[in-house]
Amino acid sequence: MDLASNKVLVFGIEGFTGIHLSEYLKNTGYEVFGTSYSDTKDDFFQVDITCNDDILRALKAVVPDYIIVLSGISFPAHGNNEDFYNINTIGAINILDVLIQLNQNPKKIIMASSATVYGNLGTEVLDESLCPKPANHYGASKYAMESMAKNYFSRLNIIISRPFNYTGVGQMRHFLIPKIVNHFKDNKKNIELGNLDVQREFNDITYVCEVYKKLLECNGKSIILNISSNRGIQLLDVIEMMNKIAGYTIQVSVNPDFVRKDEIKTLTGSPEKLFDLIGKLEQVDFKTTLRKMFES
Template sequence: MRVLVTGVSGFVGGHLAEHLLDSGDLVVGLSARGVWPKELAHLSRQVRIEPCDLAEASESDLVDLIGRKQPEAIYHLAAQANPQASMADPRGTWALNLGGTLNLLEAVKATGLPLKVVLVGSGVSYGNPGPEHLPVSESCPLRPNNPYAASKAAADLLGIQQYLSHGTDVVIARPFNHAGPRQGANYVLGGLARQVAEVELGRRARIEVGNLDVVRDFTDVRDVVRGYRLLAQKGASGEIYNLGTGQGTKIADALAILTSLARAPIEVYVDPARVRPVDQPLLVADSTKLRAVGWAPAFSIEQTLADMLQYWREIVARET
């Protein structure tokens, strides 16, 4: 299958490109910077990356690009994907997450090509569901509480509107928290794994954490990208599919797993500055709908955290 991946140079985009290549797909990527980061340099041999900022691109340029590449599927991952960063830059977040999606879908419509768009939303768009909505199914009301969540919810609605109004073949994936090797330290598990690696090497005396009582449904990124490809193959047009393990993990328990793997004693300090002003206490997915088309997670949280810690050990060891 010929595929186009927006946001290919990001954390999830890199893993998706690897999975697609392993599955025999021909992959072209879009990235605002148009270059591979060092940790994804190996992909440059098989994946051509095109510079394209979806928030700024004209429809004619996008139509030309899609027409030249002739993809059978587009995976739309390009986004400002950090909720905390969205609080600092709401306008930029909306411009890319909603405006970029509108630019892409309008270009897809204009080409008239029979292709499928896998539009990646976010489970945080559900906000802070009441106990009657847990675990969270696709019928749960959307109550986003930060610009990232709101802009992703709006992009989902845009995808549904494009399907209903124009017949665009859009399927929406709504992943919950995910993690895995190469995840940045600006995300909770990536940050904890990096800090543990730094303590092991004597680079810091302790690790600093925020709210450890938060419960999240963490899915390994390698399972997440398998779900995306499955939706490109079997997802129903105009439908939304939650993607998550269905199991909640308290941050304190994830930290306990990491400290049990550590090669040195770990002192933990709760830093009030790391506690978010808006933090859902519990968010767990009901992914029954996605499981019905053949998806199931393969990685345990223990394996995910072990792989993340090993990744950060290698990164920290190379730093001077």
């Protein structure tokens, strides 16, 4: 397939995922454009996805072959709950409405939801057959987006992804893994955390980028998929890996202010449906990811 003229428009390109994904796609032959809420670079359009006129301007200028919607608030502890719904739900659906208004029908539209839509179901391995039960406003806003987007399945080529936790170089410090790594980079002797008995997937960002590329190129549409690996890692195991990478032992204490009452204790996902569609993918071990973050 000749990708030279295949244009990808990434809504939310300035974020952690967007930065890594745009470079990954460029390196594999795609022509990448992006929108940013605040930045206007050569291939960026300044777009507020709650404003249809902003979306329309970007879509008319690019006429993309592919769209990836990453725009949104991705930090569950964000202070204003209304923002989750205005941006993650209504803003995302605005993009679909403007596409229909312009009579544009890209080859593929990937809309990023989140594994937090599952909530705390008490199931060790979460798959797409489970009924979502979000436990916070972030998860609820993403589930509302999914519910609305399914109404467009008959008119647009949509895949909804539910990424489980992932990390890598450049992720903001307020997320859990960068917080831990940066404590070691700063040679701090103590770290305060919330719930210590949680287990998460903690996938590598490159794995996620490869999944998104394969989803763009697959034949699937009108589906909801986990971006997962079922590779659960205990938080205290992350601390132990970092102790070895940094060469010293950090002291861990629990700060009650960091303990979330609605914390999801176990969040790992089945990749079976994903791999059935795009083939099985491997990724680097998590200690390699941590080391890259520590040495960057």
